[in-house]
Amino acid sequence: MPTKPDNRTEPEAAAGADAAGSAAQDPGALMQIEDLQVHFGLRGGFLSKLTGRGTGAVKAVDGINLTLRKGEVLGLVGESGSGKTTLGRALLGLNSPTGGTIRYRGEDIAQYGERQLRPLRRKLQMVFQDPHASLNPGMDIRTAVGHPLRIHNLVSDDTECEAKVVQALERVGLTPPERFLSKFPSDLSGGQKQRAVLARAIIAEPELLVADEPISMLDMSVRAKILQLMLDLKRDLDLTYVYVTHDLASAKFFCDNIAIMYLGRIVEYGPTEQVFADPKHPYTKALLAAIPEPDPTLATDRELPRGEIPDAARPPLGCSFHPRCPVALPGCGWEARDLRALLERRWLTMPVEEYTKEKALFADLDQLSAPGLTKVVVTPGRGTTAAKVLEYLRNLREEDSATEPREPFWGGVVTMQEEAGGVAVQFEESEDPRLRVLPVGEVRVACHLYPAGDN
Numbered sequence: 001m002p003t004k005p006d007n008r009t010e011p012e013a014a015a016g017a018d019a020a021g022s023a024a025q026d027p028g029a030l031m032q033i034e035d036l037q038v039h040f041g042l043r044g045g046f047l048s049k050l051t052g053r054g055t056g057a058v059k060a061v062d063g064i065n066l067t068l069r070k071g072e073v074l075g076l077v078g079e080s081g082s083g084k085t086t087l088g089r090a091l092l093g094l095n096s097p098t099g100g101t102i103r104y105r106g107e108d109i110a111q112y113g114e115r116q117l118r119p120l121r122r123k124l125q126m127v128f129q130d131p132h133a134s135l136n137p138g139m140d141i142r143t144a145v146g147h148p149l150r151i152h153n154l155v156s157d158d159t160e161c162e163a164k165v166v167q168a169l170e171r172v173g174l175t176p177p178e179r180f181l182s183k184f185p186s187d188l189s190g191g192q193k194q195r196a197v198l199a200r201a202i203i204a205e206p207e208l209l210v211a212d213e214p215i216s217m218l219d220m221s222v223r224a225k226i227l228q229l230m231l232d233l234k235r236d237l238d239l240t241y242v243y244v245t246h247d248l249a250s251a252k253f254f255c256d257n258i259a260i261m262y263l264g265r266i267v268e269y270g271p272t273e274q275v276f277a278d279p280k281h282p283y284t285k286a287l288l289a290a291i292p293e294p295d296p297t298l299a300t301d302r303e304l305p306r307g308e309i310p311d312a313a314r315p316p317l318g319c320s321f322h323p324r325c326p327v328a329l330p331g332c333g334w335e336a337r338d339l340r341a342l343l344e345r346r347w348l349t350m351p352v353e354e355y356t357k358e359k360a361l362f363a364d365l366d367q368l369s370a371p372g373l374t375k376v377v378v379t380p381g382r383g384t385t386a387a388k389v390l391e392y393l394r395n396l397r398e399e400d401s402a403t404e405p406r407e408p409f410w411g412g413v414v415t416m417q418e419e420a421g422g423v424a425v426q427f428e429e430s431e432d433p434r435l436r437v438l439p440v441g442e443v444r445v446a447c448h449l450y451p452a453g454d455n
């Protein structure tokens with residue numbers, strides 16, 4: 001039977017030096033996250049309800065286990081839509097988890113309401129991507145940077161507030177600070193604005209800072225300086241960072257540990273150096289291969305994941321990455337939707353007449369569209385027979401094994417035979433890969449290529 005999505009660490013992994021997924025209290029941990037889920041309900045309109053699309057839930061974060069150590073810089077890396085921002089926001093109580101726990105200072109804050117979160121907010125800060133949007137254009141820097149001190153009642157008067165603002169501006173390199181106090185955001189460059197945002201983020205002496213693409217909207221010339229400033233602040237103020245990015249190059253420079261995310265799950269986790277030196281998960285390999293290669297002869301297209309990141313409301317069966325994975329195994333979660341995708345990929349490259357002829361063999365491709373179908377009976381199109389459809393599919397398999405020997409789809413097809421007037425296609429049963437500790441090194445990977453006890 002296909003199993004429900006399950007991204008928990010192997011129990012045997014959790015028993016050891018566990019950076020991702022132990023329920024035990026870890027004295028070096030700032031936060032321990034267990035089986036965290038953030039699902040967004042989809043209401044959908046009349047039409048979407050009728051078709052079954054657009055209803056259900058987007059599993060933006062789907063069973064994450066993570067331990068964030070004091071003083072660590074953890075990178076959350078992945079393509080757009082992988083759930084990085086949602087996870088980062090959930091850690092700060094800005095997105096409400098639908099399941100799981102977030103243990104901070106001995107308390108599970110996952111289900112805290114606004115009133116319970118308020119006293120924690122000063123300790124848990126966020127830096128957003130767009131410094132222009134983060135600062136109120138009508139508020140001078142003195143007021144903007146001092147704002148957290150006032151809302152958390154951390155100062156007794158204006159003089160004390162201004163002294164702290166001056167100190168924070170100095171720390172972030174907006175010097176001499178007096179020159180910036182009465183300026184408005186529009187008077188500052190992008191880099192200066194992000195420095196002001198950082199001053200505001202650190203002024204209330206936080207412990208954790210979630211920085212969501214903090215440099216991506218800045219000029220190239222200032223990006224490295226802002227990251228260096230953040231590292232200096234971390235060292236001086238004893239901060240812990242979660243760095244959300246799709247930019248692997250900056251993550252390599254900035255992060256101690258890295259969590260590669262795909263469709264709401266962590267597929268690989270480990271010390272940045274180890275992940276970069278020897279990526280394990282095919283998705284991590286693909287991401288690293290996609291970093292522009294100075295020598296074009298070394299770039300290989302086949303390693304890049306084909307297609308788009310799937311819809312998080314209807315994730316693929318088994319390993320979510322399997323439809324894009326060049327080395328997927330028969331048990332990775334093949335299903336009827338993959339047959340449809342294979343046919344459509346083929347037809348896209350064909351002359352119209354051939355495409356029309358082939359498509360007419362199938363009565364209704366929508367019967368291949370429901371998630372999780374490990375057996376489907378394909379109905380022949382009008383005027384054709386099950387025998388012809390079966391012959392077509394068998395030829396396709398042969399053709400692919402000759403021309404596309406690395407196409408993993410057919411490995412997941414167990415049988416194709418005539419049944420009930422159609423062609424029954426049966427797929428291999430699958431399991432969700434769990435995040436496993438590898439025997440060598442500290443990397444954890446959720447991939448069937450690395451079964452337990454095998455490296």
Ligand SMILES: Nc1ncnc2c1ncn2[C@@H]1O[C@H](COP(=O)(O)OP(=O)(O)OP(=O)(O)O)[C@@H](O)[C@H]1O
Binds near residue numbers: 312
């Ligand atoms: N408030 C929301 N309501 C419904 N769906 C949401 C909401 N916020 C995020 N999502 C969905 O959750 C999934 C994860 O989104 P998220 O922004 O966390 O990903 P991301 O990896 O940070 O992407 P990006 O780099 O584009 O910000 C996406 O499918 C997104 O459309």
